[in-house]
Amino acid sequence: MTSTLNTDTRLGWIGLGSMGIGMSKNLQKYLAASGAPPLSYTNRTLSRGDGLKALGGVPYETVGGVVANSDIIFTCVSNDQVLNSVIDEVLASGSSGSLKGKIFVDSTTVHPETTISVAKKLTDAHAEFVAAPVFGASAMAEAGKLIFTLAGPESATSKLSPYLVGVMAKSIIPMGEDVSKSTxxxxxxxxxxxxxxxxxxxxxxxxxxxxxxxxxxxxxxxxxxxxxxxxxxxxxxxxxxxxxxxxxxxxxxxxxxxxxxxxxxxxxxxxxxxxxxxxxxxxxxxxxxxxxxxxxxxxxxxxxxxxxxxxxxxxxxxxxxxxxxxxx
Missing domain, CATH: 1.10.1040.10 (N-(1-d-carboxylethyl)-l-norvaline Dehydrogenase; domain 2)
Known part of the structure; x- marks a missing residue:
C-alpha cells in the first residue's frame, strides 16, 4: 500500500477531540511542508480548532462545507451516535453524485455493525470508505506515533499512505477490504x-x-x-x-x-x-x-x-x- 503524494488532493477533517486535534495538526504540518492545499476542518465547537487554524488549516462552519472542498475526508468523533449523525449530515449536504470519487476515512472506535452501516451509506452514495481506528492515547496522537488499523478497498487505501506513516502514524496494520475486521x-x-x-x-x-x-x-x-x-x-x-x-x-x-x-x-x-x-x-x-x-x-x-x-x-x-x- 504505497503511493506518492498528489499535491492537488484536498484533505478535510471532521472531529477535533483529544485524538483528532493532535492527528489533524500533524496532518496540516505535513500538507504545509509539502506545498499541498491546506486542511479543511470542522468541529461542533469550532474554536477547538484555533491551534489548527494557526498552522494554516481552514475552518468551515458545517460538515457540508468540509466535504464540498475535500477529496479525502477524515472523521474522528466520540461515538457511534455522533458518527452516524455526521454521515447523515454528509449525505444530506450533497446532491446526487456529489460524493462520487471522494474517500471517507474513519478513525472513531465504534461497533463493527456501525462501521458496516456507515460504509454502506457512503458506498451507496458512490463514495469510498476506509475504516482506520487507531491505537494510542492523545500523547501519541500529538507525537504522530499512532498505530493505524486500515481496512477498505485497495483503490482507496493506496491513496492514504503519504498521509499516515511519518505523519500521523508510526505503523499501519493492513486488514484487507472487510471494514468490520479493522474495528x-x-x-x-x-x-x-x-x-x-x-x-x-x-x-x-x-x-x-x-x-x-x-x-x-x-x-x-x-x-x-x-x-x-x-x-x-x-x-x-x-x-x-x-x-x-x-x-x-x-x-x-x-x-x-x-x-x-x-x-x-x-x-x-x-x-x-x-x-x-x-x-x-x-x-x-x-x-x-x-x-x-x-x-x-x-x-x-x-x-x-x-x-x-x-x-x-x-x-x-x-x-x-x-x-x-x-x-x-
Missing part, C-alpha cells in the same frame, strides 16, 4: 489495554496495602514487562488517572466505558466472555459515579484505580494527586 481488531486491542489497566491497578493497591510500595512495584513492571506496561503504571502513580479539573484526560473514562461495552457486546454476540473487562467496567463505573458525586471532574480510563483504592479502604485520590492539586 474488531481495535476492540480486541482495547480488551488488552483496559484489562492491563485493571490488573496493574489491583497490583498497585495491593502494594500500598501491604507496605511493599508502588515505587518498587513500578520498577519491576518496567524491568520485566517493558516501556508500555511501565507507561500504564505511570498513569496511576503520576496521578493522571484523575487529572486537574481544568485539564482533559489522556483517554477519558466515558470513551473507555463506551469501548468496553462494545467489546462485551461483541463477546456476548459470539458466545464468549471477558471477565477481566467485566471487572474493569464495574470499577470505572464506580469511579465515574464518585467523581459525579463531587460535582464532576475529568477522569482517565485508569481511574478504575481510584475505585479499587476505595474498595480497599483508601482515599480515591492518591497522595500524588493531593500534592499536585494543592500546588495549583
Amino acid at each position: 474488531l481488531l481495535k476492540i480486541a486491542g482495547n480488551v488488552i489495554v483496559i484489562s492491563f489497566m485493571e490488573v496493574i491497578s489491583e497490583a498497585h493497591v495491593l502494594a500500598e496495602k501491604t507496605g511493599l510500595g508502588s515505587q518498587i512495584l513500578e520498577t519491576m513492571l518496567g524491568d520485566m514487562f517493558g516501556p508500555v506496561v511501565y507507561s500504564y503504571s505511570k498513569r496511576i502513580t503520576s496521578g493522571a488517572y484523575a487529572p486537574p479539573i481544568d485539564q482533559s484526560a489522556g483517554f477519558g473514562v466515558d470513551l473507555a466505558l463506551k469501548d468496553v461495552r462494545h467489546a462485551l457486546r461483541v463477546a456476548s454476540e459470539n458466545g464468549t466472555t471477558l471477565d477481566a473487562l467485566e471487572a474493569a467496567l464495574k470499577h470505572m463505573q464506580r469511579a465515574k459515579a464518585f467523581a459525579d458525586s463531587l460535582g464532576g471532574r475529568p477522569l482517565d480510563s485508569s481511574s478504575m484505580y481510584g475505585a479499587i483504592r476505595r474498595d480497599a479502604g483508601l482515599d480515591f485520590f492518591s497522595d500524588a494527586i493531593k500534592a499536585r492539586d494543592a500546588s495549583l
